[in-house]
Amino acid sequence: MEEHILKGKGAKSRFGDHLWLDITLLGRHHIEHNLREVKEICESFLGIDPAEKWIPVRPAQHYTMGGVRTNPTGESRKLKGLFAAGEAACWDMHGFNRLGGNSVAETVVAGMIVGEFIADFCDNIGSNFDIPMGLVNEFGRREEAKLKVLLNGGGTENAFKLNMEMQDTMTRCVGIFRSGEALQEGVAKLQELLVRSRNIGVSNRVPGVNPELVMAYRVQKMIKLALTVSYGALQRTESRGAHFRRDFPHRNDQQWLKRTLSFWRDDNATLPELEYEDLDVMKMELPPGWRGYGAKDYIDHPDTPKRAAEVEEIKQRMAGQDRYAVQDAIMSYTDKLPAKLRGLNERIDEPLDR
Numbered sequence: 001m002e003e004h005i006l007k008g009k010g011a012k013s014r015f016g017d018h019l020w021l022d023i024t025l026l027g028r029h030h031i032e033h034n035l036r037e038v039k040e041i042c043e044s045f046l047g048i049d050p051a052e053k054w055i056p057v058r059p060a061q062h063y064t065m066g067g068v069r070t071n072p073t074g075e076s077r078k079l080k081g082l083f084a085a086g087e088a089a090c091w092d093m094h095g096f097n098r099l100g101g102n103s104v105a106e107t108v109v110a111g112m113i114v115g116e117f118i119a120d121f122c123d124n125i126g127s128n129f130d131i132p133m134g135l136v137n138e139f140g141r142r143e144e145a146k147l148k149v150l151l152n153g154g155g156t157e158n159a160f161k162l163n164m165e166m167q168d169t170m171t172r173c174v175g176i177f178r179s180g181e182a183l184q185e186g187v188a189k190l191q192e193l194l195v196r197s198r199n200i201g202v203s204n205r206v207p208g209v210n211p212e213l214v215m216a217y218r219v220q221k222m223i224k225l226a227l228t229v230s231y232g233a234l235q236r237t238e239s240r241g242a243h244f245r246r247d248f249p250h251r252n253d254q255q256w257l258k259r260t261l262s263f264w265r266d267d268n269a270t271l272p273e274l275e276y277e278d279l280d281v282m283k284m285e286l287p288p289g290w291r292g293y294g295a296k297d298y299i300d301h302p303d304t305p306k307r308a309a310e311v312e313e314i315k316q317r318m319a320g321q322d323r324y325a326v327q328d329a330i331m332s333y334t335d336k337l338p339a340k341l342r343g344l345n346e347r348i349d350e351p352l353d354r
């Protein structure tokens with residue numbers, strides 16, 4: 001779809017270019033019985049009957065991989081008392097392996113585990129941290145001052161326009177098929193937008209419910225996030241999961257089996273500072289390998305064969321022993337769980353007999 005649209009073959013609409021999907025040939029009976037969800041989406045969101053009309057379709061973002069880097073309890077490593085779970089977190093459950101269905105699993109499992117840790121944190125007297133009221137007030141005043149500047153500072157940039165330009169840049173340069181050249185162009189454009197976002201003014205000067213002011217307040221943060229994604233993608237000279245680089249089509253565990261951490265430490269910067277966090281293959285239950293789909297054309301991490309052999313050796317040595325002992329020998333994880341969730345997990349077809 002994206003290829004076709006990029007070649008200029010998309011149909012124009014005020015929401016951007018799209019393609020037409022014709023499912024009318026399937027017939028009303030099939031659509032109403034086997035594709036009920038598609039029919040409902042078409043009716044509710046587009047107001048069309050897909051048994052009669054073509055459906056406008058285009059690629060869209062489905063999930064954000066990456067988020068607040070947390071430790072196993074879901075707490076941020078940088079800010080005490082900040083917890084993240086679900087799509088907003090970088091919590092080690094799926095990482096780049098975001099297949100369909102994983103996100104609901106991630107959200108539900110993280111909700112259960114991290115929720116317990118949050119409750120423990122709130123319960124624990126040691127979690128009390130003294131934030132001086134002066135600091136809280138200063139932060140409030142700083143944000144208030146920003147709103148005042150937006151309302152009365154005489155800035156000339158339009159927040160909605162910046163938002164549209166950011167969207168267009170991300171779609172054009174940081175989409176499904178990426179390349180160094182396009183990413184570089186995207187980063188440069190976003191840097192320009194970030195600088196311009198420091199000179200936003202609003203035409204509607206009402207301080208209360210004011211969508212223009214909300215957009216003006218948020219768009220700079222959104223541009224920074226867009227820069228975080230695109231600059232990180234530019235540096236990552238490999239393909240991994242949903243990050244596909246035409247100029248580096250292979251996964252390269254040797255060089256890139258690591259997380260990108262990004263920081264905005266300087267308010268005047270136009271790029272985030274990037275740091276990298278290595279993954280320890282020797283602690284993994286299953287070292288990264290070929291999972292049976294796509295081409296087997298990646299570069300292994302030097303520890304992968306070592307760890308694969310180690311896991312195989314444990315499995316053979318412990319053949320016939322119960323699965324909990326084998327799991328424990330390969331990768332022990334129970335100490336990472338809240339105390340009340342440390343019991344043995346039961347399978348429907350294999351009741352616990354201890």
Ligand SMILES: Cc1cc2nc3c(=O)[nH]c(=O)nc-3n(C[C@H](O)[C@H](O)[C@H](O)COP(=O)(O)OP(=O)(O)OC[C@H]3O[C@@H](n4cnc5c(N)ncnc54)[C@H](O)[C@@H]3O)c2cc1C
Binds near residue numbers: 061063100102103107
């Ligand atoms: C079109 C589409 C189809 C999908 N299909 C599937 C699928 O088939 N299977 C699957 O596993 N996943 C699917 N996903 C992904 C999945 O739905 C999401 O990853 C998941 O719902 C994220 O849950 P969450 O609770 O982490 O975040 P969200 O569901 O995004 O919840 C975040 C909540 O925080 C609120 N919020 C935001 N900012 C603030 C604030 N400042 N103050 C207070 N509240 C705030 C938001 O309003 C929202 O209610 C799909 C996603 C999309 C977009």
